[in-house]
Structure formats: structure tokens, C-alpha cells
Amino acid sequence: MPLRRLTKQEIVSAVTKSPRTTNFRHLLPVSKILRAKLDGLNIETFSKKTAPVKDRIKYWNIVPGDQIRLLGDRKKTLQEVTAINKFRNRVYVRGTGQGAKGEKPRDKNYHYSRCQLFLGEHELPLKEGETERQVVPVFAQRLGTSSPVWNPYLRQWQWKRFAAKTTPIIPNRRSERLPIPWPKKEPITHADATPYDTPKEEVMKLTYKPPPFASTLLGLQPRIPTESEYLRALYNASHRPFFAGSQPPVEQFLVKELSNPHSRAKKMKRWQETRRTKRALLNEYIDQELKELNGRTRGEARAEAAFRWRKTLEEDKQALRKLRWVKRGGEEKLEKKIHRRTRKEEKQRQRLASLVLRPEPNQFIPKELSA
Incomplete structure (x- = not known):
């Protein structure tokens, strides 16, 4: 198969x-x-x-x-x-x-x-x-x-x-x-240039100039604009922002958005941040348990803190899995499945309720029903 x-x-x-x-x-x-x-x-x-x-x-x-x-x-x-x-x-x-x-x-x-x-x-x-x-x-x-x-x-x-x-x-x-012989593919032929085509000189003309920023880190670097400042400069042609000089805002401010999120360095950085977050959560639970021992030893308190920490991580994992399931449309599919199952059971119940046996030989009808 x-x-x-x-x-x-x-x-x-x-x-x-x-x-x-x-x-x-x-x-x-x-x-x-x-x-x-x-x-x-x-x-x-x-x-x-x-x-x-x-x-x-x-x-x-x-x-x-x-x-x-x-x-x-x-x-x-x-x-x-x-x-x-x-x-x-x-x-x-x-x-x-x-x-x-x-x-x-x-x-x-x-x-x-x-x-x-x-x-x-x-x-x-x-x-x-x-x-x-x-x-x-x-x-x-x-x-x-x-x-x-x-x-x-x-x-x-x-x-x-x-x-x-x-x-x-x-x-x-x-x-x-x-x-x-097998048929050969005909080569692609391009039409001749017409007056409606763009001249080659116009295509090769340089129409973009980067903002006058310093190419090294030795000089004074402009601060990164806020979101409102960036949008105001983007949609208001008469406004001259402080961060772009005579040029409108360009992709230099989109380094994070345009960079590859699946690079090895980005994956390592995300893994390290996740690991530090988990470690900080474990230390927080340990500090809470050590403040109130209530007759327990420090080792027992640490063990209970580790148990709470693992349980929290598992709950977060289940919550993230459920969120992804909802985004994929799993909740809607489940509701449709339950609706179809309910409708099927109702139809089966109606068929059983309206079932009538034909009079055939060798049938026994109780007296209380025949009376």
C-alpha cells in the first residue's frame, strides 16, 4: 500500500x-x-x-x-x-x-x-x-x-x-x-523590445541611498526610535524624524524582523534563555520552602520545591500544547465530532422507538400487552 x-x-x-x-x-x-x-x-x-x-x-x-x-x-x-x-x-x-x-x-x-x-x-x-x-x-x-x-x-x-x-x-x-526520440522542449523566446518597455538605463539607475549613518561604532550612534515615532515618520511624508536625517525610515530598523530566526545562534540563545528561566523558577521555589521549614530538614524542603517545580513545568507544557491545539482548529473539530455523535445517537434512538415487528408465525405476545 x-x-x-x-x-x-x-x-x-x-x-x-x-x-x-x-x-x-x-x-x-x-x-x-x-x-x-x-x-x-x-x-x-x-x-x-x-x-x-x-x-x-x-x-x-x-x-x-x-x-x-x-x-x-x-x-x-x-x-x-x-x-x-x-x-x-x-x-x-x-x-x-x-x-x-x-x-x-x-x-x-x-x-x-x-x-x-x-x-x-x-x-x-x-x-x-x-x-x-x-x-x-x-x-x-x-x-x-x-x-x-x-x-x-x-x-x-x-x-x-x-x-x-x-x-x-x-x-x-x-x-x-x-x-x-523523445520530444524536445522548445527554447523560451523573448519578445523584442517595444516603446512600452522600460529602458535598460532606467532599470540600472541607482534610486536608493542609505541614511547618513556612521558605518562604524566609533562615532555617535542614533538611538532606536519608539514604535509611535517610527510609524509617524513612516506615514507622514512632511515630518522629518531625528533618526533618519533626510531619508525616510528604512530596513536598518528591521534587523530583528529580517534576520533568520532559525539560525544556530538564535536557537542557542533561545535555549539558554529558557534554561535560565527554568533555573530562576527553581531557585524561587527553593527559597519559598526554606523560609518555612515547619519541622522539615533542608533536604526535604528542597525535594518538595523540586517536585513543585517539575509539576509547574509539566502544567505549562500541557497548557502550551492545548494552546497550539486550539490554534490549529482542534476545538472546533471536537465540537463538530460531539455534535455528529449526538445526532447519530438521537437518530438511532428514534429508529428503535419507532420499530414495529410484522406479525409472523411462532411469535409470543405477552397477555398484559395483548389485552
Whole structure:
């Protein structure tokens, strides 16, 4: 069993334009609970249909970017694959559907078994009575693959595909396996500059100047402003604060907020502060117990102080855990659970109260009830 079950989002977004195979989660079964969730969806471009698990294709050799033809197409039109749906074994081709008036034609999908990969155009040998060689398009009638290998760098499964049988048959390459290269990703092309684009000189222009503070600690350093002073300088353009000179307040006053809170030094500092706080609390309990011994020895008083200290730490830990649980929404979930349980018990009680037995043979009815 997989560590994570199939989700609704994976089926909703099953149509992909990526030729990569990163996992085989499309082979997982659709549970009854997930099927009920899919029945409640109302999305125009979504289909809740899925092929049976035994019929789904594990290794896809037809991917977006390939050129194919469809079996049963009398025109034998060469079409481009734009997307695939691994849960339905469907292949989407570019712009063959009928779109609405004024809109682009929609991509139409076909079953995987109807698609034949285009291998290119090949010259056939001359036949009797022919003077010129014919150049015909060749398609793969039967496909073969090599053993899949996991590529840890690209994090995807890779294999080689080849045509074990072609149509029409190439006589001089009848016994050979024709390798079929995978489609290459088109390079990203950038549009030419227009009058609406920002010139490079404006982009490279220096528009920020730091406040005139001393870069060393030898000179007089300004004091850190209070929160009200900082906000007044931030939202009042006419106000010239004492701490920023001719420049508005900038990120030099946000060192604590902009620094990484997960650094090793910050973690060590927080751990040391927590340890000092716990130690100070223990010393406070010990001093309270030593002031009033009441016939106890100093060792017994210290032991009771340590017991109170450990109990306080445990209570604080439980309170913090409960606070985090409340922030995660645990209290609301618990109320919903109690409400559902109460409603379920009430419905069961009503069904038992309205239960009526049909008159059947071999039933005994007490006299006090039949009278």
C-alpha cells in the first residue's frame, strides 16, 4: 500500500502537459469515499470517469509534443499531442474539436489505443514499372521499450522507446528496431523590445541611498526610535524624524524582523534563555520552602520545591500544547465530532422507538400487552 492515498485533487488535475513520469500514482484505485467526493464536483472541464486499474497504462510512450495519427481516420491527418490523462488513457490533440463562435477550437481527446506515433518520412524501394522513389510517412504499429531506470538527478523515470513494427513496412530495415526520440522542449523566446518597455538605463539607475549613518561604532550612534515615532515618520511624508536625517525610515530598523530566526545562534540563545528561566523558577521555589521549614530538614524542603517545580513545568507544557491545539482548529473539530455523535445517537434512538415487528408465525405476545 502507498504511504499516501489517492486524493481528489490528483484526479481533478489529471490532464497534464508534462512528458515526465515522476511516479506511478495513476495506477492507484479510486476508493468509494473518493468516488463520492468526485460525484459532488461541478466543474465543466472535469470528468470524474476513470479507467479500471487493470486497464491503465503504466509506461506512457505517447507524451505531449509527439506527432500521431488516429486509427479510423480516413484523412490520415497528422496531429500534435498537447496533453494526456493517465487516469482515463486519453490523449489530447491540438485544435480538432469545434469551439464556440469566435473562440479557438478546443482540443479533442482520443483513446491511447487509437494513436500511432509518427516516425518520419522514408523512401520506399522502386517497384516494377516505377521510375521515382516514393517518400511516404511511416508510423509505429507496435512499440517496445527498454527497462525503466530512475534518474535521481532529474527525479523521474526514464526509458528508451522504439518501433518494433512499422506501417508501411520498410524493406531494408524490416528486422531492425527503429529508435523513437523523445520530444524536445522548445527554447523560451523573448519578445523584442517595444516603446512600452522600460529602458535598460532606467532599470540600472541607482534610486536608493542609505541614511547618513556612521558605518562604524566609533562615532555617535542614533538611538532606536519608539514604535509611535517610527510609524509617524513612516506615514507622514512632511515630518522629518531625528533618526533618519533626510531619508525616510528604512530596513536598518528591521534587523530583528529580517534576520533568520532559525539560525544556530538564535536557537542557542533561545535555549539558554529558557534554561535560565527554568533555573530562576527553581531557585524561587527553593527559597519559598526554606523560609518555612515547619519541622522539615533542608533536604526535604528542597525535594518538595523540586517536585513543585517539575509539576509547574509539566502544567505549562500541557497548557502550551492545548494552546497550539486550539490554534490549529482542534476545538472546533471536537465540537463538530460531539455534535455528529449526538445526532447519530438521537437518530438511532428514534429508529428503535419507532420499530414495529410484522406479525409472523411462532411469535409470543405477552397477555398484559395483548389485552
